[in-house]
Amino acid sequence: MKLRRKILTASLAATIIGLSACGGGGDDEATAPVEDSPEFEAGTTMAELAEQGSIVVGTKYDQPGFGLENLEGELEGFDVEIAKIIAAALGIAAEDIEYMETPSAVREEVIEDGDVDLVAATYTINEERALRITFAGPYYQAGQQIMVLTDNDTITGPDSLMENPDAIVCSVTGSTPSQNIQEYLASPEQLVLFEEYSLCADALTNGQVQAVTTDNVILAGFVSGSDGEFKLVGEQFTEEPYGIGIEKGDVAFCEFINETLAAAAESGAYEEAWETTAGMIEGAELPELPEPAPCA
């Protein structure tokens, strides 16, 4: 009874806070100050966007810590904050950013079709994708890792999967981790794929799979929420640099984004963006801004 009342009070408080946040109208304090009518060379994407005063950003709506739609319908996450930093440098306030949901499968398409100005959606830079779009950044370096039940001592890293052909690994359909893990498996039957990582976590609890693999930050979220049921094993065995997707060949915009990211790292806006989002996941360490890749 007491507990229930506590929960009720808490949820009531949350609602009030949520309401007042809405009532405030303005966005939560922007991590980077919005530039006051910045000047850009005519004809560039920056000039166009600054003139227009708004920007369309593609992001994920279901990725905790990076791009997640909360109960008030607002987006929160590191990707979203990075987009706000870029928008601010263009003189666009956070409330003038228009978001579009871009699940993994459509990211190249929306850029090619011009539906969005940029995509920040846990978007791993790789060669195949770079054929169709240009990547700015990276702004974060993730790495693939393996999560198992706490009492599992047989799986200690990706290499022990080959030695335990009965161990089943779970990942998400169409994700890069599901591709990367295949070289560590004794047979294709060792891999089980779902639509969402939360289903993998359920299957792990049920004992239907023995391991879950994806980027470390996503797994860290599950470990911290599992009450000691899950643990991470082994080192990160891949490098997943997250980049910002823009139209193919827009070198000027790419360089502008890289400069903006470097400035944000200097001013502490980058750190603050991390601390208020993915950094709140237990076990997630503050990243250094990775060296930018050449724009092409």
Next chain:
Amino acid sequence: MDAITENLDAFWSGFLTSLGICLWAMVGSLFLGTVLAGCRVSPVPPLRAFGTWWVTTFRNTPLTVVLFFFAFGLPAIGINASFYFFGVSGLVVYTSAFVCEAIRSGINSVSAGQAEAARSIGLTFGQSLTLVVLPQALRTVVPPLGSVIIAMFKNSAVVGAFGVGGDLFSTGATLTSAQGYANLPVITGVAIGYLAITLPAGAILQVIERRVAISR
């Protein structure tokens, strides 16, 4: 169209996986559906109630929910099997409800005199059902039964999302999101794959329909 030609082997293995799921589920659901239809017209009230309950439950539940209960509900109460088995079973259980109703409508179309005649020469209920009524009922329901089975072939795409993987639809998802191929050609390839299953199935059904047709 490079996306298709470059990945023919991926599409082929996806096609085989999907075909396997479809065939197992077809055999299973036709058998189970027929048994259920028998239950629904049987003179034993508990069997009738069971048949009605089955149809009401599974015909009115979305397939994804049924599959979810198979893939995650059963293991939670200690029943464990491969995801492939769970996926096919879920599809069988779901489709059997539709098969049952199609067959029952066929049974209702057989004139009552047939069953009465069968009873009057001393056949039991089981005998009159399997020897007299069902053979006449099944040939009248080939078209609706065919629609149910073809719908099931397409529903098999959902099974891929429940841990089976490697079926046609998941293959498409892997090519588009992980390997960065454009959606349109890949999904076209997926569609061709499903058509390669459903179009021959439709043709076979037409042949069967002609073969078993009776004039009344």
